[in-house]
Every structure is written in C-alpha cells, then in structure tokens.
Amino acid sequence: MAGLVVLTRNLMDAERIRLAVPDAGVARTLDDPGLDTADLILLDLGTGFSPTEVVAIGPPVIAYGPHVDTEALQAAITAGCRDAYPRSRLFQRLPTLL
Numbered sequence: 001m002a003g004l005v006v007l008t009r010n011l012m013d014a015e016r017i018r019l020a021v022p023d024a025g026v027a028r029t030l031d032d033p034g035l036d037t038a039d040l041i042l043l044d045l046g047t048g049f050s051p052t053e054v055v056a057i058g059p060p061v062i063a064y065g066p067h068v069d070t071e072a073l074q075a076a077i078t079a080g081c082r083d084a085y086p087r088s089r090l091f092q093r094l095p096t097l098l
Contacts, residue, residue, distance in 0.1 A: 004098060005034050007054060008044035013087075017042065020094045030054070040098070042090070043081065045072050051079035062097065064090040 005025040006017050014026045025034045030049060035041060038059045043051060045065030055061050063076035067086030076084040085093065 003038065004040050004042065005038040006042040006044065007035065007047060007049060009047055010044055013044055016091060017094065021098060045069070045076060051076040051081050055080035
C-alpha cells in the first residue's frame with residue numbers, strides 16, 4: 001500500500017481522513033504491512049505507540065494529538081517526526097500536507 005496511511009484506532013479520525021483522502025490506508029498495529037510501503041504515515045498520538053518506533057519504520061511521519069498535550073507533540077518532533085499538529089489543525093491542513 002503506497003500513499004497515505006494513518007496509524008489510529010479512532011474510527012472517527014480514520015473516517016475523516018478517508019473523506020479527505022479516499023485512497024488513504026488505515027493501520028491499527030505497528031506490524032501492518034501497509035506502513036512499510038507508505039509514502040507518509042499520520043500517527044495518532046492517542047494510540048499509545050511510541051513515535052520513535054513509528055519513525056523507525058522508515059516513511060516520513062506526521063504526528064497529531066490533542067492541542068492541550070503540547071509535551072507529546074514536542075516529544076514526537078524530538079523523536080524524529082517530520083511535524084506534529086494538534087488534531088484540529090491537522091484536519092484543516094490535511095489537503096495541503098499531501
């Protein structure tokens with residue numbers, strides 16, 4: 001699976017992303033084979049997956065999470081994510097990220 005893959009367990013987030021990017025894939029585990037071939041991974045920080053582990057998969061990673069959790073957003077950048085956005089800002093910027 002190439003293109004955008006979102007790593008989330010939040011069905012509402014997955015649906016919103018698929019509405020904006022119909023070909024987007026959804027992964028719920030780190031061993032999902034779609035992550036290896038993605039062009040871009042969106043990491044929902046609410047999944048509990050370590051940004052460091054997701055970055056190690058290889059494709060560029062953009063993390064997102066609650067706007068009040070600035071510490072987690074900054075930690076994602078420190079872990080090597082290309083960027084980290086509050087959830088609302090990600091959905092506003094989604095079309096331009098691709």
